[in-house]
Amino acid sequence: MEYSVEVVELSRRSMEFRVGDIIYINGEVAFARDRVHKHLSLEREILQELVGLPIYHCGPIAVFDGVKYVFLAAGPTTSIRMDQFIEDIVSRYRTPAIIGKGGLGILGKNALKKYKSIYCDFPGGASAYATKRVKRVEKVLFKEFGLSEALWIVSVREFGPLLVTHDAKGGDFRHNLHLSKSALERVLFEQGL
Amino acid sequence: MNKYESILTNAITKMATELPPDVYSALEKACEEETKEVANNLLKTIIQSIKISSKEKLPICQDTGLISVYISGKYVKDYLLIKEGLERAISKLTESGVLRPTIVSPIKREPVIGNVGMSEPEVYLDFEGENSIKLMMRGAGAENYSTLKMLLPSTNPHEISKIILEQVLEADGRICPPSIVGVAIGGSPISAILSSRTALFSKIGERSKVNEVAEWELKLLRAINSLNIGSMGLGGVYTVLDVKIRLLGTHIAMLPLAITFGCWALRRIQIKKVGNIDEIVW
Numbered sequence: 001m002e003y004s005v006e007v008v009e010l011s012r013r014s015m016e017f018r019v020g021d022i023i024y025i026n027g028e029v030a031f032a033r034d035r036v037h038k039h040l041s042l043e044r045e046i047l048q049e050l051v052g053l054p055i056y057h058c059g060p061i062a063v064f065d066g067v068k069y070v071f072l073a074a075g076p077t078t079s080i081r082m083d084q085f086i087e088d089i090v091s092r093y094r095t096p097a098i099i100g101k102g103g104l105g106i107l108g109k110n111a112l113k114k115y116k117s118i119y120c121d122f123p124g125g126a127s128a129y130a131t132k133r134v135k136r137v138e139k140v141l142f143k144e145f146g147l148s149e150a151l152w153i154v155s156v157r158e159f160g161p162l163l164v165t166h167d168a169k170g171g172d173f174r175h176n177l178h179l180s181k182s183a184l185e186r187v188l189f190e191q192g193l
Numbered sequence: 194m195n196k197y198e199s200i201l202t203n204a205i206t207k208m209a210t211e212l213p214p215d216v217y218s219a220l221e222k223a224c225e226e227e228t229k230e231v232a233n234n235l236l237k238t239i240i241q242s243i244k245i246s247s248k249e250k251l252p253i254c255q256d257t258g259l260i261s262v263y264i265s266g267k268y269v270k271d272y273l274l275i276k277e278g279l280e281r282a283i284s285k286l287t288e289s290g291v292l293r294p295t296i297v298s299p300i301k302r303e304p305v306i307g308n309v310g311m312s313e314p315e316v317y318l319d320f321e322g323e324n325s326i327k328l329m330m331r332g333a334g335a336e337n338y339s340t341l342k343m344l345l346p347s348t349n350p351h352e353i354s355k356i357i358l359e360q361v362l363e364a365d366g367r368i369c370p371p372s373i374v375g376v377a378i379g380g381s382p383i384s385a386i387l388s389s390r391t392a393l394f395s396k397i398g399e400r401s402k403v404n405e406v407a408e409w410e411l412k413l414l415r416a417i418n419s420l421n422i423g424s425m426g427l428g429g430v431y432t433v434l435d436v437k438i439r440l441l442g443t444h445i446a447m448l449p450l451a452i453t454f455g456c457w458a459l460r461r462i463q464i465k466k467v468g469n470i471d472e473i474v475w
Contacts, residue, residue, distance in 0.1 A: 129241055187419055
């Protein structure tokens with residue numbers, strides 16, 4: 001299925017989405033990566049700006065044009081590095097979706113199931129494509145971490161294609177998708193290796 | 194202005210915003226031939242993104258990585274000038290947004306301003322090579338799965354192939370497949386890692402001159418592409434675009450194996466002397 005969804009609707013509709021679905025989202029999204037995740041998990045006071053927003057794992061290339069920040073590149077970063085922080089953040093911030101690349105580990109997947117949230121893959125490296133779906137940068141927080149590691153609150157329009165790879169029921173698009181290590185001897189034999 | 198600053202600025206800009214033609218063609222071919230719908234759609238989006246990047250001079254990927262530079266032949270005598278020009282070019286391009294402020298100190302994780310400092314960028318010298326300055330951007334997605342294993346000298350080619358496949362499985366979609374794999378067998382820990390990386394300068398489809406090695410490359414390529422890792426690890430027939438193998442003389446008691454991955458956004462470029470003029474070539 002393909003959906004175009006308002007960010008504010010994501011949470012209420014989270015059980016509708018299944019692995020393999022494509023979603024385009026509209027509204028405010030938080031762009032953040034390693035340092036913000038670590039910081040938020042240590043900081044107990046709730047950051048109001050982040051409550052209810054999807055989090056996109058991204059350290060954009062941002063430049064200040066004299067009036068506002070604009071993104072020149074905004075592809076996803078590898079989500080597994082943030083896995084250990086997902087439960088803490090999703091539970092406290094009611095994060096309706098995590099977006100990134102590569103999927104989460106067992107900790108993150110369990111947290112999504114527990115709090116009925118989803119994970120979506122954005123096409124890796126499609127940086128320019130992503131910038132075209134950014135309407136404007138609303139706010140930047142934690143600039144002291146450097147612009148690549150800051151927390152960006154961003155308005156997006158039809159942001160996607162987001163492929164649902166972990167759904168709120170615990171479904172995992174990647175489950176048993178690849179050959180496993182036990183199949184390697186056969187693969188090598190077939191190629192005469 | 195230092196004479197190398199402007200040509201390095203142009204070379205790095207081109208490297209950051211355009212994909213080498215051989216890599217682009219290989220991606221297009223992968224997109225045409227990919228039978229899995231998810232992977233096919235991913236590749237279409239990726240190709241669209243590359244087109245926007247080169248048209249609007251936007252970075253292909255926000256991870257502009259660590260820049261490594263290989264100075265060879267007659268250029269080596271200009272090392273100090275090149276290094277100075279390089280550092281200025283990188284600082285300025287970081288300011289203008291062609292490069293992301295990516296480099297930090299290792300423990301405190303504090304930004305290294307302008308991506309220059311604490312031994313970055315990394316520069317290698319080779320007096321004997323052809324006259325060229327080669328540059329490559331190394332993004333962390335791929336680099337985090339680059340590895341060095343010190344094997345027992347008795348390890349056979351079958352076992353080496355298996356270790357390479359295991360590393361590909363371990364890396365999964367995190368190295369942004371369809372990727373390019375550089376392998377070096379032998380040498381020292383340092384020369385192996387370096388050679389597995391510089392192997393990525395060789396064009397997609399270019400085979401080793403040693404027949405046996407060329408055959409091994411192709412067999413590994415087919416083996417990896419049968420793992421169904423696919424584009425971004427979401428399944429598909431194209432997990433890698435190419436495999437490069439380099440053999441290096443080594444110690445009787447050693448067998449280093451180095452593997453370096455390149456994401457699909459393999460950003461590399463070179464400056465060469467054409468007559469007396471420095472020119473940017475792919």
